[in-house]
Amino acid sequence: MDWIAASPQALGMVAFTAATMYAALIIMTRVAGVRSFSKMSGFDFAVTVSIGSVLASVILTPDPPLAQGVMGLAVLFVLQMSVAWLRVHSDLFEGSTNNKPRLIMANGEMLRDQMAKAKITESDLRGKLREANVLDVSQVDAAVAETTGDISVLHRERGDAPLSPGLLDGVIDAHRYQPRPVQA
Structure with missing residues (x-):
């Protein structure tokens, strides 16, 4: 029955972790801008999926710990902002990271x-x-x-x-x- 039930302590940790990760996600989205969840390119889509994966892993399992999850989110947002900046400033980079319509x-x-x-x-x-x-x-x-x-x-x-x-x-x-x- 362990796969159905959970202790109050485990449920509390999930709730705390989810709330903390949600707050971190909101803050990082505000800093990075609305492009964070856009589908402007395949890279944007991959980052969105990766963010979801990090959130799920951190919220539902004790490993990785909360601090590692927040760091993982931060790295994904920094990578996305860096790629977006490079795409704006380099035609070569944009061509190598995007399919053409x-x-x-x-x-x-x-x-x-x-x-x-x-x-x-x-x-x-x-x-x-x-x-x-x-x-x-x-x-x-x-x-x-x-x-x-x-x-x-x-x-x-x-x-x-x-x-x-x-x-x-x-x-x-x-x-x-x-x-x-x-x-x-």
Whole structure:
């Protein structure tokens, strides 16, 4: 029955550790900024998962101790802030830590070669089109596999303004998108 019950002392330690780690997390998030839990890049996602792992380990087990958990959190936040700073100040570093966004649909046509490179299936893309409330693929100006793994669907209905070309700056194969005239 030890796996179901816990002593009041053990429960108290879990509560104290959880509250302390929560306070440390809030303080570090305030210092590091909102990017701490963003999904701007794969690195951001990895840090978010790592933070969760550290929190779970420290809260639910006596080893590692609380001080080591706080230090682990601090190191993750410092690493994330350092990588974010380097990405802003070095194109080479940004290129080596990020995937580039990739055009996977243009002018209503799936770009299967680019979908294969992004490892996105037709059913994945169709699901994202449905999530974006696309009623007809001809409405889709572009779909982009983003650096985070998300898919952005840029679509319009009759009379809507065309896609601003600047939205595709830095996107692999952006030249395959051809602006279409506004239809009344």
